[in-house]
Amino acid sequence: MSSIEIKSAGAPIVDDLNRAFSTFKEANDERLAQIETRMSADVVTEEKLARIDQALDETKSRLDRLALDLARPRIGGAAPEEHGAREHKSAFNHYMRSGEAGGLKALEAKAMSGASGPDGGYLVPVPAEREILRRLAKLSPIRAIASVREISTQTLRRAYSTTGPAAGWVAETDARPQTANQQIADMTFPAMELYAMPAATQALLDDSVVDIEQWIADEVQVAFSEQEGAAFVSGDGVNKPKGFLSYTTVADTSWSWGNIGYVATGVSGAFPATNPSDVLFNLVYALRAGYRQNGKWVMGRRTQSLIRQFKTTTGDYIWAPPENANGLASLINFPIVEAEDMPDPGANSLSIAFGDFERGYIVVDRVGIRVLRDPYSAKPYVLFYTTKRVGGGVQNFEAIKLLKLGVS
Template sequence: MTFHNPNLVGESLELKRDTSADPIDAAAAALVEIKAELADRLKGLETKADAADKLAERLAKLEAKANRPGALVQKADETDAELETKAFSSFLRTGRVDAADLETKALTLDSASGSVLAPKTVADGVIQKLIEFSPIRSIAQTMTMSGPLVEWMRLKEEVEPGTVTEIGPRPEDEPSFDSIDVKPFESAVIVPVSKTLLEDSAIDLVSFLSGHLAKKFGQREAKQFVLGRGNGMNEAEGVLVSSAVDTLDAAAVSLKADDLIDLFHAIPTPFSGRGHWLMNRQTMGAIRKLKNAQGDYLWQAALAAGQPPSILGRPVLEAPDMPNPTAGSTPIIFGDFATGYLIADRVGLEIKTDELTGWNNGIVKVLARRRVGGRVIEGDALVKLKLKAA
């Protein structure tokens, strides 16, 4: 026989007749079975109802958030990187960090300070801008530090093999090493921006950060990599002032073609074959007029757009912080910077916003900082030219 339950639409329970047992016992057993199955089905319906209530609650929260002024909503075709960049721009405008917000979850926070770090897309753009204003960064060895100090082991005395007979004793020669440390040093700036400009979206802060601030940080670190006095001055060590880099003294007070040829051959062949010339624009202008003994210009224009010019087959980079080619100056450095100089980045670009201290004047302050170190790690790979004093 079949029982229909009016509360379970489209569903029925079938009770099969057991002819081998007492009819009363069979009916009682069937009723117990029906009761158990009905209980299971009702439990399942309650579970589905709870899930539906939770889903409705979650959708209501998302809908409320989406309707909130300025809320960020990730589009179907929007990547996580694009959402993170959009969230970063929103943070700069509002200064708010709410762990429950979608936009905050898209941001990268510094665990130690709680500051917001620039997204990778922005940070990569900043590094690219730094390279434009810091030529040494484009040719030196770079690394990312995970701690406050990097120790670099350097071979001081090499092993010298000796000639031996078939069964004669083998000489012993032990190499010696010394270590140098590279520390990061901090650069920071506070940029006041009108709150009205931020609210009215009059400027693109992300473009501003990856443009103007990157330019200023790049110019500062470029100067340190050339003229920095090292750890004692809380800045990177400059190539030009490092005692680890040898100096070639010129015979005259002005640049001569022979000085450049001597400088090219002043370092070992492996280093000169990977070398770059570093000088400022005035020095470039003076070298463009120099000719060798055969009357050929030493300066060779770039073979393709976007490529640097060359001297003796090696590329020339412009460094505005290098000295002018005057008597007694050191206007040129040549060598393998990838071997000779190390740049260690500790903090790429860290951002905070301050809406309180400038409140009376309607100013929001954008606080930016970087930590980077640099040091000559192999002086033999580089050499500098010093002109004769007057």
């Protein structure tokens, strides 16, 4: 399907989503009216609302898949390659199909590469590596909104001012008084090894029509994105990135550097029965204005399903569907990023995050994705042990706030 066909196909899906949400609002208004007059909603109305809500999720999923297809060009459509890149691509292709590694050994020895070899695999060509990373940015929700840095060493080390820059105003000829001492945090973000092991038949590898680089990208993208998505949210930092939910959390009124602040709903496992949307507004304004301008919501599907029912005191729904195939649903006019690794609503769950994730969370990619061909472990299939090194963690503790479904 061409990009023009995909874009035109997105319009009816957006229309379907808008129609479904209009029906959802009517059913929810009916449910609220029943509660107001009878103190409880009709079972038929509740079931109808649940069906419409499920249809909304399914339509949004169709839109997400379409957006991903739209952003997935063929690797072969890249710009003309330099001679060295073409040579590497040819040698890599030969290794993947037949296991002959002589060409890659010579090339990587000439490049003085210490990151690969017979035991650790061989580096994939640069266009394939870029394509895998680009696809991950589409599939991995936190990577898509975080700051991403490439490094050539094992660890990214940064110094960050926890008190803001030391500065002051002076006239041209005035003496420069000493400003308050800066408080500097030394932060390290090590890159951990992430792997996937796609399998292929020899018949597939013998087929000259099959684009091997494209096949590798297709096979590893989902495995990598699922592992990354879970780690960036709740990883414990042991042999994996540290997720933003794994840091110490404190009530926002007691926030200090090194902790993530939260706003409590005041009800265990739920939102307040009256004006539940107020706590979401409180969360938005818990974030400083400089971060709020680029604020994004992060939550799972079940949480999003719950807040679709919320209104402001003027009766307006605070959730809105995306406006186009590449768009995001919004909540209080801030975009929603759906991350299924966020906790479902429950007692004291941290089910919603809001913040400027580009400034708050950093993803570290070590340059080089490696592939080791293994034709022995799963005969008659050929396994391709594919590894990349990635790390992550919170780099600015002011830029992310959480909503806790708890009393305090």
